[in-house]
Amino acid sequence: MFKSRVKNSCGGIVFGVIFFFGSIALLWYNEGRSVKRYRALNDVESAVIKIDPNKIYLANEGQPVYFSSTLRSPTNIIDPIFGAGSSNDLKLRRDVEIYQWVENVKKTSRKTASGTRVTTKSYTYRKEWRSDLVDSETFKRRDGHHNPSSVPYESETFTANPINAGAYNLTEDLIDRLTWFKDLDGVSTESITDVTVRSATKQFGDKLYIGRSADPNNPNVGDITIAFQVVPSGTVSLIAEQVGNTLTTYSTKKGSEILLLQPGTVSLEMLLNDARSENKMWAWILRFAGFVIMFMSLNALVGPLKIFVDIIPILGDIIECGLSLVSFVVAFTVSSIVIAIAWIAYRPMLALFGIVLPVAFISLSVLYLQRRKTAKTDENTKLFHAVIV
Structure with missing residues (x-):
């Protein structure tokens, strides 16, 4: 166990x-990207x-x-299988x-009397609705926990073509940014034209249900639900390049x-300010x-040392905590140093100002304190001479 941990x-x-x-x-890339x-x-603000x-x-x-x-x-977009859709949707x-079935793994770690650390894993299984297929062949306990390897229908997005903004057509770049989906109302099995599909489908609230269970509220493994969402027609505000009528x-x-691109009527100034705020975020x-990755990497570098001190009762935990603290500080x-150097490379004037201002503040503070100290010394000297006289 100890050798495997060291390895x-x-x-x-x-x-x-x-x-x-x-x-x-x-960290370096991020500062350059931000600038x-x-x-x-x-540039866009001055040219738009x-x-x-x-x-x-x-x-x-x-x-x-x-x-x-x-x-x-x-054009109208309609799901070719289930007939869902409505006019004016984009x-x-x-x-x-x-x-x-979904597998959950819980790890517990404890120290033995000899000081070595033992990690045990416990596995639990529960049924969940998932949008992705879960491979049950990778489960620790596969007996009684079998998932389907495929589904009869897959998730898919349908897009109207063309999409117009006044006299202009949107290209894929803009269409990809139309992401404010909302639930489609009026989903019904009556919209399904294929008789076989319609007979196998049940209404389940605003969703459709296909499965072996007679009650959608008590499904079997492998059953599916189908929901629909749309991006409706509406007002947008945008800044883009004009190329012909696109x-x-x-x-x-x-x-x-x-x-x-933003939904609703947004002023030019607000559109740019939001983009700047997003850039800062x-x-x-x-x-x-970058800081978290660096902290984790330093923890990995001192990993062997942590294992060796871990065998020391009580003191080992204290040293481990100290090593983590050192990793955090480093x-x-x-x-901070990388970001500062990147600022000098990408924002030399701002970085210079950021260095000069603190240095000037500290210098003036030291000078002020020295003058106060000198003035106080002179005052005490005069007072001393006055007392003697």
């Missing part, structure tokens, strides 16, 4: 080294043209344009869930890509992710 921890050193340098690369995105949004979506101006060819308009499509999504992703002169998320310090 595994030594293997963890390799992954620790890889992930340590990977975290540095992630590049910030500058691209500024507000237009009437119902007219096409050839002078705007290849330029970023902004407008708010209602998205429509002359996307229709069929969501299939399968009732299956709208696509805009590429700045420096090679950055900008494509902004992702910058902090990736900074935190990860925080190195992450």
